[in-house]
Amino acid sequence: MKIKLIVSILLTTIFIRSTESVKHKNVLQNRTVAEVKNSLEKHEDALSEVLKHKTGVNPIKITNVTQAKIKPFVKKEKKILRMISTKSIENWAQRLSEVFFEIESKLVKREELLSAFSDAMMVARNGTALVNKAADALEDLLTRRVKAAENIMRKAEELDKDETPPPDNYVFDHSVDLDKIKEKKIPNQKGWFMPQNCTNLQKVPLNENPKVMKHIYWTEGLLSTFKKNYAQDATTDFQYFCSAKGFLRHYPAALWDDMHQLKLNTDDVYDCRLRSWYVSAGGAPRDVLVLLDASGSMNGSSNQVIAEEFTLALLSALTDDDQVNVLYFNEKVNSLIQCFNQKMVPANHVNSAAMMEELREYTKVNETKVDYALKYAIKLLRKQRLIRDRPKSCQQAIVLLTDSMYDNYTDLVRHLDPGNNIRLFVFWLHDRYGLRDDTRRLAEWLSCARDGYFAELITHADVTEQVMSVLRVLERPLVAQRDHRLRVFSDIYAHIEVDPRRSEYHWTQKENAEQLYRYKELRKDKRKLLDPKRMYEDWMHQWKLDPRRSEYHWTQKENAEQLYRYKELRKDKRKLLDPKRMNEDWMHQWKLNEYGQYYEGEELNYRLEISVSMPVFDATTAENITIQLMEYPVNRLLGVAGVDIPIDHLKLILPYHQLGAGGSIILVDHRGNVVLHDNLKPTFDGDVLRPGYRTVDFLDLEQPAVSHLPRQYLPDWLKFRRNLIIDKETGNMTMYAKNIYEDGMRATLENRQYFWRRVLDHYTVVVALPTPDAHWAGSESQFTMKLAEAALKSLSRTDFAVQPDWWGFVRLYCRHVEPHFDSREAEVLHFIRRRSDEPNFAMKKLNHIFSPIPPLLLEKTYQCDEGLMARLCKDAIATDKWAREHEHPHRARDCSTCELGSITTFFASENGLTRWQVHHATSEHAAPVEGSVWARGPREAWYRRAAHRPAALHVHAPARRPQLRRNSFAPPPPVPVSQQWLTAARALTSPDKGIIGVTGFHFYPSHLDDLLNSITKFPCAEEDEESCEVSCDGETWMCVVVDEAGWVVAPRGGAGVHLAALHPAAMAALLNASVYQLNWLHDYQSVCFTSTNKSSAALMVPSILKSLWRSIALVLRVAQEFIGLLTIVNAGASVAAETVKEKMKRSNRLRKNYEADQFESLYDDRVLVNRTRFAACDRTRPLYQLQHTRAAADALRGGPHPCRWPLAGALVPRTNLLLLALYRPCAPPEPRPPHPQHNRQDRDNWASLEEAFTQYGVSI
Structure with missing residues (x-):
């Protein structure tokens, strides 16, 4: 049946194809039967004549065949390239501007806000007053911590004079095992030392030194001093005494693992005597x-x-x-x-x-x-x-x-x-x-x-x-310091960095995890003997025997990558070793090092801090060292007393809220190293401390605006640094500098005025202010009951947010020392309510009372900034009507006619208050987002940009770069909602040019893409193509909107797209015409990754011998298998007589041989992780700046020319945007304009960087 069916299908197919071929032939005209018969007879007569006369054949003309009419070929005219006119692009730009300002006028309602702040008093921003206020606050804090350390030191020296030995049953709390039930100690031979002669019955436990126990015993008396210091100031952090005997007594008590959040699979390597604060206090x-x-x-x-x-x-x-x-x-x-x-x-x-x-x-x-x-x-x-x-x-x-x-x-x-x-x-x-x-x-x-x-x-x-x-x-020079004690302020360090080389250890952990993941994949189906966990434990046990095990911090991540590859290999070897997949893995590692696209987020709070420490001396001041000498003066170090000061505490006593949008406070130590700075980046890959995070110089973060090669500091900046650190205790200078923000992706070139003042001959407080930002609505006022009552009424009815960076441990706004509320807004409302109810409300209460009964909420310690709270309340009262606009019955939140879809309008004040309104539109793209996502106010990137040019409407597209984790199997860092939306912002200024705040709206990028297409791309029939206006069809011409830094605002396509990557030819043309200017941002905190695999490039004699030995081994293995085969064939009777035990032995041997062969078949060198070491290095990324000059305007007004000027452009009026129509067929130039998302390591490649400087007219 099947054969018949197949034959019938084939015949049908042949018939259909023959029918179709007949249809496509030239058919003759319709003729009768007689005509056809006459024609055939004539052909037959002609054929007979040809056969008779083969040697002389004459051509015969056939006249009865129909002539086919062939249509002559018409040569198609070449399509003429039509250019987009400058007039068209200007009209489109004008249309974009009208949409932005129409929404701002209709929904943001700036006029209402301006009228509400009409009585706001604008005051000049005084840098000298700000630096003095910050220095006074810092000096007061340091003095209090020095006094606390001195109290510990005096008490320790007093207790050391007591010679009372500890009782026999004395026990102490060990912070390493506080959460474990203690077992009764039973002496055993392993815990005791037996003399070799076995005659002395005295036994001394190795794990309990009597001299150390004595010091542990008397240091318990420090508890009263610790508690006294805390009672006087509840903001005091960890207090401790590190004994010269090697133990650390700290207060408050805490489990050691909780204090140091980074879990390590290794022995505890912490020794307080090797910490910088101890060593510095020792000499x-x-x-x-x-x-x-x-x-x-x-x-x-x-x-x-x-x-x-x-x-x-x-x-x-x-x-x-x-x-x-x-x-x-x-x-x-x-x-x-x-x-x-x-x-x-x-x-x-x-x-x-x-x-x-x-x-x-x-x-x-x-x-x-x-x-x-x-x-x-x-x-x-x-x-x-x-x-x-x-x-x-x-x-x-x-x-x-x-x-x-x-x-x-x-x-x-x-x-x-x-x-x-x-x-x-x-x-x-x-x-x-x-x-x-x-x-x-x-x-x-x-x-x-x-x-x-x-x-x-x-x-x-x-x-x-x-x-x-x-x-x-x-430490011997300390002899003269018993009367004049040395007080030591340490450099910045991470609280949980118990060992200086812990970062290397942690990086090793990540590489180990990567390797382990791949190995598990490879060995997934193996039996218990070859279980990946067992294999890994055996391997790690051998690895830990290495005395340098503390350096595999980073390698753990690479081990995780290796394990992932093994796992993928086990699933599908061909898929993992596919050239495309191998290229992806190689590019992942390449981008980490070559482009510097490693993850720079901080997922583990290392709690950066400084310490105040003082040496504690033994009570012994003189001793007889020999019989011949008289008493010799000695000063033995008993230990070091200290108090921690977290950097977060420093931030909360400094007047950040008075700096404005572009201002910053910097704290520098006596070496010029930065202790506090907005751009200090201590970690990479989420939880690995950067090398050199403690020694970032002042000039590494504050960079001149003039282009220069890395580490080639300008002479005037070197002089400025020396004045600030060494020569002058107070002063101010104005420098042309880069104001770097948004994680180092953006910068503003501006004149910045630096004010500084020395504090306790160790730290220098620096306040940097942009010179145009001269006035602000920041008059001093009191936090009265009436003011609090009105603000409470307003804030209780609407949504609001306060600056999260200013809501912290004790200061800025108000907060309890011990956290109580879940949100910052709830706590601010609590204190406003208390102020409205309590006539004698105190602005701070820091004295702690020790009691077995937990304190009530109103009894807890707290601290407030009265001036900031008063200004926050005034902002709330002034914006109350604007925030409650949607409560009006005739004003709905519908935004169906908005051309940019659903939006969130907002107002952000200089004092950190953010209020917003949500406007809904029927859209398939995205629903509006609550304004609390953008609560950082003056620290937001769009706020800085709007304050820098108050007259323009700034459309902000978050500039992000790809951030890759070390482990390829780890999920990529999540993209915050705030970086998925665009923001249109404009400064709200008073008539005397003072900045009150910033207003605007947030909208989804896809809506702007739709608007751009509707303006620049319109349908045109093919027959009317010549008469239609040229538009951006996406094939020949592509329209984009970029900002003043060259980042693409629309179409967004992918996050963080730059014009230099999207259309290198257009960016090169804009640079050559000086429409954009190229500058450079140097990242002196970068990390580079060097491979630990070292191989020889030449063929060595040992390699030849090894190959020869492998060949001999292969021959021996084949011979062994052949002999085994002959033995089995000739041993039929003996095999039949084997016992069960012999059968099991033979079966196990065969199974092991099979598993060994299977393992060898799965192994592949390409699955191994490329292990690396990280080190500090310098990287450089380009910075593009739009030039508002006559030459730039003239260049944009010029008409486009294919590939010589492959664009038509126009500024979007009253905004920071530039609308460009790009001619797509142009090939990219060589060399290409540098990519801002590539943080290149150019320290060892000066030629490439100098070429990039000179190629586009940048002077160095």
Whole structure:
């Protein structure tokens, strides 16, 4: 049946196709049968004549065939390219402007708001008064914290005099296991030390040192002082005492894991004695030179590992005030980093991390020349003493790490340093069971003669204590400070950064997670023996045996990426190894490093802070050190007392609300490093601390407006920095600078006036104000009951929002010290209600009363800013009528006729109040959003832009760049709603040019796209094409709207599109015609990623031998399998007689062989993660600025020309927009205009950056 069916289908198909072919042939005219018969007879006669006369055939003319009429070919005329006229583009731009201002007039109603603020008093913004107010507030806070630390210090010295031993049953609360039930301790042999002779019955537990227990016992008396400090000021943060014995007592009590939110799968590495605030309080600045033995005897030995560990610990213990270098020596002396030769560098995190990284790379060959190293080191330290501005109290020390000394170098060092200005520490690296020589005797002579210290480094456990021994010797200058205590303000650091190298550790964790994810995918179907968790645990166990395990912070992320690839490989090997997929993975890593498109959000609050610390001395002031000497003065460091000051607390005492839209407050320490700045970025990839986040210089964030190459600071800016940090305690200067905002994607070039004042000889407060922003509605007023009552009535009836950055721990607006309300608006309303009800309402209540009964809401501690609260209430009263407009029965919220769809109108004041109205439209794009999404007021990007040019309506399109996470399987960062909408904003100004606030409306981008298409693209019939006006059809011409920075506003297509990427030829033409000017933004806080995989490019002999060995192994394996096959074939009887146990053994062996073969078939090098290390580097991105000059206007008025001027453009009147019609067929120029979304690393590629500078007429 099937064959018949197929045959019938084929016949039908042939018949249909033959019928169709007949239809397409030329058919003859209709003729009768007689005519056809006559025709055939004539053809037959002609054929017979041809056969008779084959040699002379004459052509015969056939006259009875119909002639086909062929239509002659008409050559199609070439389509003439028609240009969009300048008049057309200007009309379209005018139409866009009319729509924007029509909506503003109809719905925003600026006139009503202006009339409501008609009585607002405008005052001049006084930078000197602002910096004095900020400096006074900071000095008051620091003084209170110094007093609290001093109270702890006095109490600790008093308690140390008590010699009462702790009772036998004494226990203490260990913050590491506060949440765990304590078990009764049962002595066992593992916890006790048994002498080798076994004759002494005295036993000492290893985990309980009696001397440490004594100090832990008496420090419990500090609790009363801690509580007293907190009772006097409830805003006091963590208080602590770090003992020289190695423990930390802190208040308030907290679980250690809760204090340090970053969970790590490693042992606790925290040692408070190695923190910067402890080391700084322990002595003056230091010049430390580390000499590492790099002779052949060190290569591959345990001495090498211990020397590296010691160097890492010592570098971590030094502070930014110290100078350091690490030199390795054999027959020559060199620095670990070539550019550090013949110099000392600050011991900051960037330099220390670079030297730590190079510790693995230096070569160890030849013999040891200690005398060469000592001569080099002493000469370098003598040179260091001559440096300008070097502190007089600075100590100098040489730390020598070697495995042998053969000569006495005491006389040599005495000759090189006759003034005994340099201390010398010698550490002997050797095996405890190895051979002994004269190294101990010679090293002791040398170190003791130079007021240093000698010790043996044998095991890993010796490292930390020997580092502390070095620091204790360097603490000796503290003898003169018992009466005049040193108060130390630390540099900025992360509260949960318990180890300086934790960022590297965390990055390793991410790479490990990536690798693990891929491995799980690969091994998903394996049995328990090959379970991915088991395999990973085994692998991690081996990895943790590495003494440098603390550096795989970053690698954990790469492990996660590796695991993801293995998992994908297991699912579908061909899909994962597809060239397209491989290219996507490669591009992901490429964009991270080459374009700098890594995620810069902060998902983990590291709680940046500074500390105030003071040294605490032992009660002993003199002791007999020998029988021959008299009493010798000593000052042993008992510990360090300190108090934390979170950066968030500093923000809340500073007058941010008086700065206006473009102003900023900056806090700089005595080294010029930034402590507080709006553009400080401490993290990347969500939760990894950036290298060098503590040492960001003032000039790294405040950049001149003039174009310059990275790190080539202008002379006038260097002079400005020196005046601000060193020469002048107070002053002001006006500089032409970049005001950078919106995560570094935008900047305004403007004259900025800087005011500064020194605070306690350590910090400098800087206030920066744009010079045009001279007046604001900020007259001082009182927070009265009447004012609060009227504001409460207004705010209770409508929606509103307050600036979230100003609503914090204790200040700006009002807030309780201990959070109580869920929202900032509810808490502000609470305090307005209290003020309206309480005649004697106090603006702050910071005294805490300790009681077992929890305090009521009205009894809790709080603090308010009276001036800000009063101005907030005035803004609420003035905008009450505007906010309640929709309550009127004849005014609905319908916006069906709005050409931009559903919108949200708003008013944002200088004092942080935001009020809004929602207008609905029937639209398929998006519903309107509540105005609380944009609650940051003066800190919003559109607010800054509107305040910079008050007369224009600014349409703001959020400028975003792609942000990639390290782990490809991790979800991309969510895009906030505020960055999905466009904003049209215009400053609300008083007649005397003072800024009251900003008004405008938010709308969805797709509505603007529809409006642009309706204006610039209109239908035209094909026959009327020549007479129709040229429009943007999307094929030959494309119309776009861009802002003054070149970012595309419409059509949005994808978020963050720039004209330089959308149409490089058009941007190149605009740059060459000076319509746009190119500048540069340098990002000195960037991160770069270097691969840890190192391979040889040449074919080495070991590789050839390895290939030969693999071939031999393959031959042996084939022979083994062949012999096994013969054995099985010839052993039929014996196989039948196997026992059950033998069968199971053979089955297991076959299964293991099968799984091994299966694993080898799944393995592929292309699945492995490209592991990287991150390091601090400089990146540069372009900044485009629209020029409002005559030359730019003339260029836009010129007509378009294909590819020479591939555009027609016109400014949208009274806005910041530029409407462009782009000619699409043009090829992009070479080189292309730089892309603002590419944060390029140009520090090592000066040629490309200089080419980009000169290509488009930028002077450098």
